[in-house]
Amino acid sequence: MKSMSVRLKIFAAMKQIAVEQGVTLPPLEDDLRLHETGFDSLGFAILVARLEDELGIDPFTMSEDASFPLTIGDLVRAYEHLPA
Amino acid sequence: MNISPRETVSLRDYLGPHLKGRTISDGRELVSLTNILGESCLGGRLSELSGRSVLLAASDQLISGLAMIEIDGVARRMLLAPHDLDAGHVSALVADAGIDAVVTDDPAQWREVGIALVVAARQPTTAAVAARTERATEWLMLTSGTTGVPKIVSHTLAGLTGAIVADGPPRAPAPTWATFYDIRRYGGLQIFLRAILSGGSMVLSEPGETVGQHLARLAARGVTHISGTPSHWRKALMSASIASFSPRYVRLSGEIADQAVLDGLQRAFPSASIGHAYASTEAGVGFAVNDGLEGFPAGMVGRSDSGVEMIVRDGTLWIRSTRTAHAYVGKDAAALRDAEGFVDTGDMVELRGERYHFVGRRGGIINVGGLKVHPEEIEAVINRHAEVRMSRARSRRSPITGAIVVADVILADAAGDGNKIRDEILSNCRASLAPYKIPAMIRFVASLEITAAGKLARHDA
Numbered sequence: 001m002k003s004m005s006v007r008l009k010i011f012a013a014m015k016q017i018a019v020e021q022g023v024t025l026p027p028l029e030d031d032l033r034l035h036e037t038g039f040d041s042l043g044f045a046i047l048v049a050r051l052e053d054e055l056g057i058d059p060f061t062m063s064e065d066a067s068f069p070l071t072i073g074d075l076v077r078a079y080e081h082l083p084a
Numbered sequence: 085m086n087i088s089p090r091e092t093v094s095l096r097d098y099l100g101p102h103l104k105g106r107t108i109s110d111g112r113e114l115v116s117l118t119n120i121l122g123e124s125c126l127g128g129r130l131s132e133l134s135g136r137s138v139l140l141a142a143s144d145q146l147i148s149g150l151a152m153i154e155i156d157g158v159a160r161r162m163l164l165a166p167h168d169l170d171a172g173h174v175s176a177l178v179a180d181a182g183i184d185a186v187v188t189d190d191p192a193q194w195r196e197v198g199i200a201l202v203v204a205a206r207q208p209t210t211a212a213v214a215a216r217t218e219r220a221t222e223w224l225m226l227t228s229g230t231t232g233v234p235k236i237v238s239h240t241l242a243g244l245t246g247a248i249v250a251d252g253p254p255r256a257p258a259p260t261w262a263t264f265y266d267i268r269r270y271g272g273l274q275i276f277l278r279a280i281l282s283g284g285s286m287v288l289s290e291p292g293e294t295v296g297q298h299l300a301r302l303a304a305r306g307v308t309h310i311s312g313t314p315s316h317w318r319k320a321l322m323s324a325s326i327a328s329f330s331p332r333y334v335r336l337s338g339e340i341a342d343q344a345v346l347d348g349l350q351r352a353f354p355s356a357s358i359g360h361a362y363a364s365t366e367a368g369v370g371f372a373v374n375d376g377l378e379g380f381p382a383g384m385v386g387r388s389d390s391g392v393e394m395i396v397r398d399g400t401l402w403i404r405s406t407r408t409a410h411a412y413v414g415k416d417a418a419a420l421r422d423a424e425g426f427v428d429t430g431d432m433v434e435l436r437g438e439r440y441h442f443v444g445r446r447g448g449i450i451n452v453g454g455l456k457v458h459p460e461e462i463e464a465v466i467n468r469h470a471e472v473r474m475s476r477a478r479s480r481r482s483p484i485t486g487a488i489v490v491a492d493v494i495l496a497d498a499a500g501d502g503n504k505i506r507d508e509i510l511s512n513c514r515a516s517l518a519p520y521k522i523p524a525m526i527r528f529v530a531s532l533e534i535t536a537a538g539k540l541a542r543h544d545a
Contacts, residue, residue, distance in 0.1 A: 020510070021519065041453055045484035046524040053525070060483035
């Protein structure tokens with residue numbers, strides 16, 4: 001169940017950053033748009049850096065043409081589709 | 085004082101047999117300064133250096149210091165080569181400074197470089213003739229930048245000693261000075277010159293010695309006055325040997341002295357006076373602050389009555405005084421002063437209430453999504469935590485914001501509760517820093533790299 005664990009790790013990291021940044025996260029569902037999470041670009045920058053340390057991958061630096069995802073589902077898939 | 089023709093002052097004017105018991109020592113040797121004018125470490129060949137441009141390239145500081153005393157006032161120029169001089173830079177420096185003589189304890193190596201005259205330097209022996217001051221020697225030093233050929237900076241002895249002379253003679257008894265710096269760099273040279281001008285003694289640092297061994301030697305030699313960078317002092321404060329050492333005066337320079345390191349030193353040395361000085365190879369000695377607080381009184385900026393004028397342009401400190409270097413030396417040398425004679429220090433300051441605080445180097449700014457962050461201001465906040473001994477904030481590349489800030493921290497007790505301390509550090513950061521300045525990650529490390537100049541190494545600057 002590798003994919004589930006990646007999803008849970010992303011959600012846990014987001015919840016931790018939300019606490020640190022004083023952001024109230026809406027329920028994390030696949031079709032939630034990232035701009036609706038309340039995170040600013042700094043929040044996502046921290047998320048990507050922490051996930052790189054935890055999962056060993058940074059899908060947005062590794063791929064030249066990777067565009068940043070629009071929804072939570074896109075974000076999770078960006079990590080799931082890369083080998084750790 | 086035996087003043088020479090045209091009243092040119094050289095180092096030998098501050099030495100003489102009437103001052104008893106003066107010494108200069110490193111970890112291996114101790115040499116009397118009382119009778120040094122009757123001796124030569126150049127085997128009596130000083131006269132061959134008259135009017136020449138001399139590269140002083142000895143491997144150890146003790147021979148370098150003795151050679152400086154001998155060569156000053158005789159050679160036209162003296163370029164102080166630090167011990168870690170990159171061999172690949174030698175030919176460019178020799179050409180730019182017009183070097184035509186080298187003084188070294190390794191003559192065989194230098195004969196192959198093609199410099200006309202090679203003079204061996206060794207332990208002093210009795211000199212046949214007493215040296216005489218012939219001219220004001222130009223002192224050349226190298227900047228301590230980390231990349232490329234270092235710049236050559238030109239000083240005079242009068243400029244180098246301006247702040248020392250302005251402070252007046254020290255109270256008796258004469259001090260025994262020591263420094264963590266190498267005396268061939270500006271910060272260390274200042275202390276060597278203070279020891280010579282004060283009529284006192286000098287205890288040099290020794291490569292390869294541990295902090296504990298160094299502190300024990302400082303205590304054994306009765307060191308009363310000592311200087312180093314805040315990084316030097318943070319390392320010293322981590323050593324148990326600090327308890328056996330009790331200097332009267334402790335000086336910090338070369339990096340920002342934050343409140344945590346000033347307080348730490350006052351706790352370690354309750355009876356000592358703690359001062360922090362502002363100086364650089366190019367700008368010379370700006371000022372010293374002895375009130376135990378970080379930063380400096382705002383009233384010091386804009387004044388011109390102390391011989392040192394400081395102004396703040398676009399947040400950066402500029403200095404004009406007789407103690408600044410005169411010029412960069414070399415065929416492609418840039419201007420060191422502006423049209424009005426001010427030197428750009430590259431150090432950024434911020435006015436908070438009645439004091440200016442140093443916030444960091446202009447060249448070391450981290451850009452987080454267009455917002456500017458000085459790593460030094462983050463370190464100052466992290467260092468406030470009682471369990472933190474030292475820290476380094478640095479840039480980490482980010483595909484979202486270009487960079488984010490992360491921090492490496494040395495704890496006083498490596499076995500401490502890291503998670504609790506991390507939360508407390510972050511809480512301190514949130515209380516006093518904007519969100520983009522708060523480290524996204526804090527890593528606990530066993531050590532942090534210190535450069536040869538005694539400063540925290542910053543590779544991402």
